Structures are given as C-alpha cells and as structure tokens.
Amino acid sequence: MHRSAGILFGAALLSSSLAACSNSNGSSTATTTTAATSAPAKAKTTKVMASSNGLAVYTTNCSTCHQSDGKGAIGPPLAGNPVVTGDANKVIHIVNGGLTGKISVNGKSFNGTMPAWKGTLSTSDIAAVITYIRSSWGNKAGPVTSAQVASTP
Numbered sequence: 001m002h003r004s005a006g007i008l009f010g011a012a013l014l015s016s017s018l019a020a021c022s023n024s025n026g027s028s029t030a031t032t033t034t035a036a037t038s039a040p041a042k043a044k045t046t047k048v049m050a051s052s053n054g055l056a057v058y059t060t061n062c063s064t065c066h067q068s069d070g071k072g073a074i075g076p077p078l079a080g081n082p083v084v085t086g087d088a089n090k091v092i093h094i095v096n097g098g099l100t101g102k103i104s105v106n107g108k109s110f111n112g113t114m115p116a117w118k119g120t121l122s123t124s125d126i127a128a129v130i131t132y133i134r135s136s137w138g139n140k141a142g143p144v145t146s147a148q149v150a151s152t153p
C-alpha cells in the first residue's frame with residue numbers, strides 16, 4: 001500500500017514536471033529558454049573569464065610594482081619588454097620563482113627583488129596573468145597554459 005502510493009506520487013510528480021516543461025514551450029517559455037540558452041552562455045563566460053581573469057590577477061598582484069600600464073615603477077617595465085614576449089618558459093620560470101639581481105631592460109638597469117608567485121597564485125592564475133602581460137600594452141606573444149606553468153620549474 002505504502003509502496004504503490006509512493007510510486008504513484010513519484011509518477012505524478014514526474015508527469016507534472018514534464019507537463020510543466022511542455023507547457024513552457026508554449027505560452028511561458030521562460031523556464032525552457034533560460035535553461036537552453038544559459039548553457040552555451042556559461043561556456044562563453046568561462047572563456048572570457050580566462051582572459052579577463054589575467055587582468056584581475058595582474059591588477060591585484062602585479063600592478064603595484066609594474067603599473068597598470070605595464071610601464072613599471074618598483075619593477076621593470078613589462079610593456080615592450082622582449083623577455084616578456086620572448087621564450088614562454090623563461091617568463092614562467094621568472095614568475096614562478098621570482099627574480100633578483102641585476103637585469104637590463106631595453107638598456108635600463110634594474111636591481112630589485114620580485115617574490116616568487118608559485119604557491120601564492122594557482123597555476124591557472126599564473127597562466128592567466130602571463131598570458132595577459134604577453135598580450136597587453138602592445139605586447140604580442142602567445143598564451144601560456146596552466147599545464148605549462150605546472151611543468152616549468
């Protein structure tokens with residue numbers, strides 16, 4: 001008695017939700033339409049997030065020293081810096097492990113210290129921010145993936 005009542009109840013729920021679905025195809029399309037379009041919209045958002053996340057990571061963690069325009073202050077400029085747009089593995093290595101000692105950027109000397117970012121930032125954040133600095137302020141170099149960041153010492 002109990003069991004069949006449960007099954008009946010379940011079936012009633014199922015058919016009523018099916019009915020709700022097919023109803024919404026008609027007059028009130030809200031439910032079905034939202035469900036159908038929100039899936040691809042989400043996929044798109046994720047893609048946009050990956051690149052705009054680089055800007056967010058940069059603004060939070062790097063712009064104090066390198067400035068939002070990449071022209072540098074405490075840190076050297078990243079805009080127009082051939083190291084930044086050069087060998088991706090070298091850039092990953094620098095950002096992962098930090099940098100200290102004398103360097104020269106476009107003929108100007110710097111001798112400061114940048115902390116290591118590995119451990120502070122996730123590999124995907126590091127990938128996003130490196131992709132960002134390699135493709136901003138006129139820099140034109142290819143993206144870097146989390147897998148590359150994870151496998152580069």
Ligand code: HEC
Nearest residue numbers: 061062065074075076083099100101103110111112113114
């Ligand atoms: C506390 C200041 C500071 C912060 C914050 C900082 N950096 Fe640096 N960065 C430096 C300094 C200083 C150097 C140069 C180190 C030296 O003189 O050896 C440097 C060097 C670099 C270089 C190498 C440039 C070259 O020509 O070799 C890259 C790439 C870089 N930083 C990227 C980043 C990224 C990306 C972030 C954010 C995740 C970041 N930095 C955050 C201070 C900073």
